[in-house]
Amino acid sequence: MKPWIRRSLIGLAGATIALGGLTACGHRMHHGGWGADATPEQAAQWRGKVVERIAGKLDLNAEQKAKLTVLGDKLHAQRLAVRGATDPRAEVQSLIAGRQFDRAKAQALVQQKADAVKSGSPEVIAALGDFYDSLDAAQQQKVRDFIERRRGWGRG
Template sequence: MKPWIKRSLIGLFGAGIVLGGIGACSHRYDHHRAGGEYESKYTQKMIERVSSELELDAAQRERLVQLGERLREQRLALVGSTTEPRAELQALVSGPTFDRARAQAILEEKTGAVQAKAPAVLDATAAFFDALRPEQQQKLRDHLQKRHRWFGHG
């Protein structure tokens, strides 16, 4: 095979891999825009999946729902009143120097949100885990040991 054909094929193959990788990474199902109806559908799907995997009874399922609500509250507190987080972060570097004061304010806001909501999340997590039967707890441990998320992503 002539060298120029070989180089062309390698170049096309490499470009195909790069473009395929970019395309795969860019298709994210709009998770960054998740909210409202999508969020509630995702939450219900997660609760159904965990409930079936661990064979939860009604009381355990209710604790799982409460845990989901606490996690949602914490996520909303972390987001805060920011409607455009990317623009807020870009504003930190838009001037001639890094806006340390604003960055510190953002950090304190997010840290405060975690500190305010974390006890409720921990309590809900403990209540859910403690309500599980030993075989359910072991199944959960095994699942976490695999470093594998629910729904097979990873």
């Protein structure tokens, strides 16, 4: 198999997994502001609750809390940009709707998602860096301990 074909297939498989994950995540938020069907007010209220919870656990001051709020807003904007304006499940289903897998549409979809990540990442990284750098040594250690206990951000 030619290397470019193998890379394309691996990329497509990765994109399919990522899109499946995004599709699954889109259905989690029906109870509190994280789903695609949440209003901007519900999403903001949910992010506010998360900020309050983190602020309480890390004993954040007002400046740190403001930086955490900015980080939450940037992450939310990045998530919306990656998700796009259409339903991720419908996008994936449209790839297999015909007799053959729509390779061109899949590649365009992957490129769209990659472009969204690439364009929004600098802002997210800057906001995360600003927040983390504003923490004192004890607060930073709490964050590291939390991540170690959870083995990453997304596991429960």
